[in-house]
Amino acid sequence: MASESDVVDTSTLSCANCGKPANLQCPKCVELKLPREGSAFCTQECFKFSWSSHKSLHLKAKLSSSLSTVDLGHQSSVSLGEGWLYCLKGGRARTPKLPHFDWTGTLRPYPISSKRIVPAHIDKPDWADGGTPIVEPSSDFQRIVEIKSPDLIQRMRETCHIAREVLDAAARIIQPGVTTDEIDRVVHEATIAAGGYPSPLNYHFFPKSCCTSVNEVICHGIPDARKLEDGDIVNVDVTVYYKGVHGDLNETYFVGNVDEESRQLVKCTYECLEKAISIVKPGVRFREIGEVINRHASMSGFSVVKSYCGHGIGELFHCAPNIPHYGRNKAVGVMKAGQTFTIEPMINAGVWRDRMWPDGWTAVTADGKRSAQFEHTLLVTETGVEVLSGRLPTSPNVFPWLNSS
Structure with missing residues (x-):
């Protein structure tokens, strides 16, 4: 649940979900010392509504702080780039670190490039920005x-x-x-x-x-x-x-x-x-x-x-x-x-x-x-x-x- 334990400046922060003035802050974001922008919410309902996408920020922060390289089996080590971090968002990784895995064949994951840009004039489905289908x-x-x-x-x-x-x-x-x-x-x-x-x-x-x-x-x-x-x-x-x-x-x-x-x-x-x-x-x-x-x-x-x-x-x-x-x-x-x-x-x-x-x-x-x-x-x-x-x-x-x- 979002917490009021940290003082949030409602004059400068807006709810990450609806944009209204915010006086609650995600406790996990406080623990991870993440910026208050994007971690503030106006109500518990907005916090709960945003949780499925918001929690990906926690995973990315953990990955960024704990991992700089990872052995993927096809070379000694490769940089853990933004693309790989991105594919692990939203709880997609079973653990913050790439675990030991009993690979069934010879193929291994390689680095993933950053997310490609879609021009503003293109009509987009509702998951294009938030990552979660709504309708x-x-x-x-x-x-x-x-x-x-x-x-x-x-x-x-x-x-x-x-x-x-x-x-x-x-x-x-x-x-x-x-x-x-x-x-x-x-x-x-x-x-x-x-x-x-x-x-x-x-x-x-x-x-x-x-x-x-x-x-x-x-x-x-x-x-x-x-x-x-x-x-x-x-x-x-x-x-x-x-x-x-x-x-x-x-x-x-x-x-x-x-x-x-x-x-x-x-x-x-x-x-x-x-x-x-x-x-x-x-x-x-x-x-x-x-x-x-x-x-x-x-x-x-x-x-x-x-x-x-x-x-x-x-x-x-x-x-x-x-x-x-x-x-x-x-x-x-x-x-x-x-x-x-x-x-x-x-x-x-x-x-x-x-x-x-x-x-x-x-x-x-x-x-x-x-x-x-x-x-x-x-x-x-x-x-x-x-x-x-x-x-x-x-x-x-x-x-x-x-x-x-």
Whole structure:
């Protein structure tokens, strides 16, 4: 609870939440000797309302004072830069220090660059500044699947078209020696140039504008300073916010000369998504998507991740329905014309189970084997489905199983 034990000058300090004159101060900020600006509140209610984002200041202060370097396994030590501090905000770290972690594969975290700037004229979602979604968690569309209006659908078409062009721009630069941070820079700049906002940026304090998931990373990998190596596979997950709606898609790419098992894994994952899309139409049960994906993955000798699923999308980044990708799931409901959602199967070469890195974002396979993913944003039409994020004639021909025409 906020405390009045420290004298606060109400003539100069304002509430960190609402801006009114403040006469309470966060006791933890007092203990850590943080500046009074940003730690003062007018009421206990404002303090409680701000707690989820405010507490990140405490973590950053602890990190800044206690750590200057950290051993990440890939070199003797690296500077603990602002980017790494940022990704640990909001309670995302399990401990103020990077803990010992039983890494499941060969990948390790590398330094993260500072948060990229979004120009003031770009329309932003409500988490862009504070890091916490405000409208999304309490929306009725977390439990009701929205039937989109024609206007909203048209805006989603435009947004998904931009998102596709952004992802294609990222795909064109992928080669050995390119860092995932460079991929993030291309995604960020292409999104801004189109007038959009990169939806992942600051979403629950995620520090980058896209997700880059390499090798054993299943999803939500944070772009960093690691250079892609010959033989890697990398998924790039892009979401764009434009005209008040989100468009979401991802693809997994080959880096240089990739081994045959990895090529088959990526191809199978692509096929899983295509087969799932082929059954989308009014009247089909959402749970059937997982059955189709699970059947094809299992027949190919691969497994389906169960911890993450597709989701409704529109004016909200994530909402109903949930779309599990595994068999014998308990998804409720049937598809109706006007609904929009993603299908985004994550397929593993080994076991389906996952583990979380200490950054609170990076999900990896439990056995360290590789994982691949593909995603589209879909619209259920009166007669079937429209792939809003589909490939364009200008999309790079990076998958050998697709006709180059």
